[in-house]
Amino acid sequence: MGNHTVTSFDEELGAIDRLIRDMGDLAETMVDASIRALLDSDAALSQRTISDDAIMDARQRELDDRAITLIAKRQPMAQDLRAVVGAIRMAGDLERIGDLAKNIAKRVNAVGEAPTPRSLSHGIEAMSGLVLTQIRGVVDKYVSRQAGDLKALRAADEQIDIQYTAVFRELLTYMMEDPRNITACTHLLFCAKNLERIGDHVTNIAENAYYVMTGEQLPPNRPKLDETSMTAPA
C-alpha cells in the first residue's frame, strides 16, 4: 500500500499468479462443459473439452518454466521461495482437474443417449455446481491473498462428498433394477467419482495457498467423509 517500488520479483510472481488464474478459469470451463456434454450427450462439447486439456498442459508447462527460471535468476529466500514452489504445486492440481474433466468428456460416448433419470441428473448437476463454486473460490482467495477464508472453503468439500454418496447409492439402485443400465451407470459412477476427486484437488490447492500466505499448515484435514468405501456389499 502506497509502496510504488515494485520489484521485478513481484512482477514475475504476478505473471505466475495470472497463469494460475487462467488455469483456474480453464478448469472451471472444462468441468462445466464436460458435465453439460455428459448430461446432454453433446459430442461436440465433449470434443472441445478433450482439446482444452492440451491448452491446460501448455499453461502448466509455461508456469513451471517461469517459476523455475524465477528461482534460478532471483534466488528467492524463505517466503518468496514458498510462493513460487506453492504456485508450482497449485498448477499441478489444476492440471489434474483438467485431466479429470477430460476423462468425464471421454465417457460421453460410452454413456450414450439413453435419458438419464431426472433425480440422477440433478444429483450430478448439484455436485458439478458445488465443485465449480469451490474451484472459483479457491483461485479467488489465492489471487487476492485471503488466507482466512480458506479453512471454511476446505470444510465445504464435505458437501461434495455427501452429494457423491447420494449419487453413488442411486447409481447402484439403477444397476440392480435392470442389468441393461449397468454399463452406462458404471461410466456415470466414474464421472461422479471424478467430480469428488476434483473436490479433493481443490482441498489441496486451499492447503497450499494457505501455506504460501501464512507459512503455516492448515490444521490436519477433517476425517474423510466419502462413505461409499464403507458401503457393505449387497
Added chain:
Amino acid sequence: MGNHTVTSFDEELGAIDRLIRDMGDLAETMVDASIRALLDSDAALSQRTISDDAIMDARQRELDDRAITLIAKRQPMAQDLRAVVGAIRMAGDLERIGDLAKNIAKRVNAVGEAPTPRSLSHGIEAMSGLVLTQIRGVVDKYVSRQAGDLKALRAADEQIDIQYTAVFRELLTYMMEDPRNITACTHLLFCAKNLERIGDHVTNIAENAYYVMTGEQLPPNRPKLDETSMTAPA
C-alpha cells in the same frame, strides 16, 4: 569416479534420492499389501496399509523440506535446480500412489468375504504384479540415473491398461449376471481403476526422471489405451 571431492550439494541431493528410494519401497509395500488384503479379505493387512499412508505423507513432507532448504541455501542453477524440482515432483507422484493404495485398502471391508471368481483374482493380481514391477523399475532407473531405459518402461504401461480393460469387462459381466454382485463389483472396479492410475503416476515419474537426467522431455506420450471409456452402453 575417482573424484573424492563430494560437494555438500551432492550429499544433500543424495539424501533426497534416499528419500525417493524409501518412498518407492513404501509405495511397493502398500500396493502389494492392499491387493493381498483385498483378495484375502485381510482386515489387519488393510489396516496396516491405511496406517502406512501417514508414514508416506511424513516422508514427502521431509523431502519437500529438504528440497526447499537446499534450494534456498545452495541456490543451485540449471541442472542442479532441475534435479531438486524433479525430486519434489516425483515425491508427489509417489505420495499419490500411497493414497491410491490406501483407497484400495479402505474398500476391503466393502468388498466383503464372498470369494472372488478365480479368473477375476488372477486379472487383478496380474495388474498388481505389473504395477509393482513398474514402481520398482522407475525408482531403480532414477536412483541409478539410467535415462535410456525410461522410454521402454513408460511404454510398458500399455500392458497395465490392457489388463485393466479385461478386468473391467469381466466385472461388468458379473454385475449383469447377478445384481447381488453389483456393490462388491463396483468397489473392485474402483480398485482396478486405482491400479491403472498408479501406472499413470509411474509414467509421470518416468517422464520427470528423464527430464532430470537429460534436460529434455521424453517424446509425447503414446495415445492412451484405456478402452473402457469408449465401451458402448449395453
